[in-house]
Amino acid sequence: MKIINIISLAIVALLCAGVVLAAEEKQGAAQPYDENTYGPAAPIIWEKPVKAVVFSHKTHTMGAGLGCDSCHGGLFEQESGAAEKKPDFTMDKIYKGGYCGACHDGQTAFAAKTRCAACHIGARGLKRLRQAESDRTAPAASH
Amino acid sequence: MDIGKLQRLPSEDLSAITSRERRKFLRLGLTITGLYLGGTVLSLVSARRAEAAGGPVPATGQYPYNPHYTMVLREARCVDCERCKEACKTTNHVPDYGYRTTILERRRDLAEGTYETIFMPVLCNHCNRPPCVRVCPTTATWKDKKTGIVMMKPSRCIGCKTCMTACPYNARYFQEEKRAIDKCDFCWQARLSKGETTTACAAACPADVRIFGNLADPKSRVYQLLHTPDTIVWVLRPEVGALPNVFYTNA
Known part of the structure; x- marks a missing residue:
């Protein structure tokens, strides 16, 4: 009796794992990130006036459904670092509705006065991003 | 010996002890055990004068020092720009391998499977019961009797690093150039003793995270922040019992 129980449990577990894996694959394949539609894949990083703030095009376009002209039409210039x-x-300025504050007002999106560290990744976050970047772009020296 | 008289005396064996009497004795024993172990480690009876009862902030008017220098850190506002670190380095000539203050980072899981980052500025807590002072064999570090600042005299330091081990807040480092331990002194040497009213890190903070002042003055911002209704004030590692003077809040 016990053995049968264990075997059936194992079969159920395997089936579950299969379903989960298949679902994950589907999700990854269904929505490729298109830079022409959604903007640059690499995060935008500002280091002034304070170190450092990160902006992800993906979160705002693909995630929140905004179009390019939602922001690039008065709020932000298209040229990076402008x-x-x-x-x-x-x-x-942001609290008064400028730049990010146009949406991050507590109504459209979370208020700029709250959740500081959602965008402010700090000197530590910047260092980490830079490290990841250099790891990715560096020629495969470790191989 | 009058056997009859003895037999009429009340019995002195255990069966004659009332349960009330037993409890009294037990309580005495447990109290003594608690006291012996420092009172904070293990006390099985309620300690009447427990310091944690009113939270980490000392009761008004019961500050051992005046000015009672204190720093309040409004944690949620910190964005780790590290201007405080840079200001501290230049003001107090801190080398690259050490720090008097730094920013720690931790993650807290949020409901939607995401997380938030919390930045935590740390520095010497200028404890009222400083473990570092207690272990120093040469009195190179001491608690200033007037201001409560934990001071350091490099010429007396023999570099044994016992204070580094004793500090619950990792607020000390060995400075190779001086061959001595270096630590935050609330900018006493560089600024306060020269008439400035705040520390370099507090002055440099763009987000108004670090508030420095005299807790003994009810009009000071630090006092106001620590006595704002409906807010939580906490200290780091309260279980150590060092009674720190660096407080955290999100008020």
Whole structure:
């Protein structure tokens, strides 16, 4: 009796694993990330005025369903690093509805005054991203 | 010997002890055990003067020092820009291999399978019962009687590093150049003793995370922050019993 129980349990477990694996594969294959539709895959990183803030196109376009002109039509220039050079790229301006604050007002998206570390990855996060980047782009020296 | 008289005396064996009497004795024993083990490690009876009862903030008016220098860290506002670290380095000539203050990072899982990052600034807690001072064999480190700052005199330090081991907050490092332990002194040497009113890290913080001041002054911001209704104030590693003077809150 016991042996039969164990065998049936094992079969059920295997079946479950198969289903989960198949589902995961499907998810990955169904939605490829298209840079022409959704914007650059690499994260945008700002280091001024404070170290460091990360912006992911994927989260905002593919995730939240925004189009390019939602932001690139007054709020942000298309050229990367343009906002960083402007003197008013500050939290104060954002609280008043500028830049990210246009949506991050507590109504459309979470308020810019809350969840600071959702975008601010800090000096530690920056170091980690840079490390990951250099690991990816470096020629396969470890092989 | 009058056997009859003896037989009429009340029995002195265990059966004659009332349960009330037994409990009293047991309680005495447990109290003594608790006291012997430091009172904080194991006390099986309720300790009447437990310091944790009112939270980590000392009761108003019961500050051992004046000014009672304190730092309040509004943790959720910290974004790890590390301007405080840079300011500390230049102000106090901290080498690259050590720190007087740093930012730690941890993750907290959120409901939707995501997580949030929490940045935690740390520095010397200038404890009221500093374990580092207690272990120093040469009195190179001490608790300043006026300000409560845990001071350090490098010329007295023999570099035994016992204080580094004793510190529950990892707030000390060995400075090779001085051949002595170095640590945060709330900028006493670099700033406060020269008339400045705040530390370099607090002055450099763009997010208003680090608030420095005198807890003994009810008008100070640190006092106000630690006595705001409906907020939680915590300290790091309270179980050590060092009674730190660096407080954390999200008020």
